Amino acid sequence: MRKAERLFQILTLLRSKRGVITAQQIAQQLEVSERTIYRDIQALSLSGVPIESEAGVGYKLKANFSIPPIMFDEAEIEALLLGGRMVESWSNQSMAKAASSALAKIHAVLPDKLHQLSVEQPEWLIVPQFNSAQYQQHNEQISSAIKNRQVILLNYQDEAGNLTSRKVWPLGMIYWGKTWTLVAWCTLRQDYRMFRLDRxxxxxNLTKFFQTREDISLQHYINLIKQQQQRYSG
Structure with missing residues (x-):
C-alpha cells in the first residue's frame, strides 16, 4: 500500500470514530506496524491535520474539523448501489426512502464518468422487488421497538398453522431472502425464539421496556449460534 493511500485511510478511520483509536487498532486495520502508524500520524500532523493524542489512550481528530468530500472509485460506487437498492427493495418504507435519498445525494456529487455508472444499473446488478405488503409486514413497527427496547405482544401462526400469543423482547431482524425474521427473547419460554414476519x-408495541444483559442480547444469541456451528463442523 502506498503511503498516500495509507494516510488517507488513517484519516478516514479517525473521521469515523467518535472517540479515540489506538495506533495498534489502526495498524491492525491497515496491516502495517505500529511504528509505521506513529510516523504516518506525525506526517499528517505536520501537514496541518489537527490530530489530538493522549498518551496511553489513542488518537482523535479535533472537534469541528472537516475535509473535502470523499470521492468514490468505480468498485465503491457499485457496492453502494447494490446496498442502496437492496434496502430500497427489501426494507421497510422509511428505510427505503432514506436509501433513495442517500443515493440521490451520492449522484449529485459524482464526476461525469462515475455519475453515468450510478444512473445506469450494471447488467449484473439485479435487485428484484418483492411484495412488501406480504413479506415485510410489521418491519417498521418492530424496528422501532428494537431501537426503543420496547416489549411487543404478537399473535403468531407457526408453520403447522397453530396460533400462539407471545410477549417478547425484540433484539434484531435477519433477512433470509424474501423473508424477514425477528430474533427475540420469549418471556413465555425464557429462551431465544425466531419469528417470521409474514406469519x-x-x-x-407495549408500554413495557426491557434492558439487554450479557446473557440476553443479540450478540449473545449470535455467539451461541457460532458455538453450535463450530460443534457441528468439529
Missing part, C-alpha cells in the same frame, strides 16, 4: 397475525 405474525397482529403485533402491538
Amino acid at each position: 405474525i397475525q397482529t403485533l402491538d
Whole structure:
C-alpha cells in the first residue's frame, strides 16, 4: 500500500470514530506496524491535520474539523448501489426512502464518468422487488421497538398453522431472502425464539421496556449460534 493511500485511510478511520483509536487498532486495520502508524500520524500532523493524542489512550481528530468530500472509485460506487437498492427493495418504507435519498445525494456529487455508472444499473446488478405488503409486514413497527427496547405482544401462526400469543423482547431482524425474521427473547419460554414476519397475525408495541444483559442480547444469541456451528463442523 502506498503511503498516500495509507494516510488517507488513517484519516478516514479517525473521521469515523467518535472517540479515540489506538495506533495498534489502526495498524491492525491497515496491516502495517505500529511504528509505521506513529510516523504516518506525525506526517499528517505536520501537514496541518489537527490530530489530538493522549498518551496511553489513542488518537482523535479535533472537534469541528472537516475535509473535502470523499470521492468514490468505480468498485465503491457499485457496492453502494447494490446496498442502496437492496434496502430500497427489501426494507421497510422509511428505510427505503432514506436509501433513495442517500443515493440521490451520492449522484449529485459524482464526476461525469462515475455519475453515468450510478444512473445506469450494471447488467449484473439485479435487485428484484418483492411484495412488501406480504413479506415485510410489521418491519417498521418492530424496528422501532428494537431501537426503543420496547416489549411487543404478537399473535403468531407457526408453520403447522397453530396460533400462539407471545410477549417478547425484540433484539434484531435477519433477512433470509424474501423473508424477514425477528430474533427475540420469549418471556413465555425464557429462551431465544425466531419469528417470521409474514406469519405474525397482529403485533402491538407495549408500554413495557426491557434492558439487554450479557446473557440476553443479540450478540449473545449470535455467539451461541457460532458455538453450535463450530460443534457441528468439529
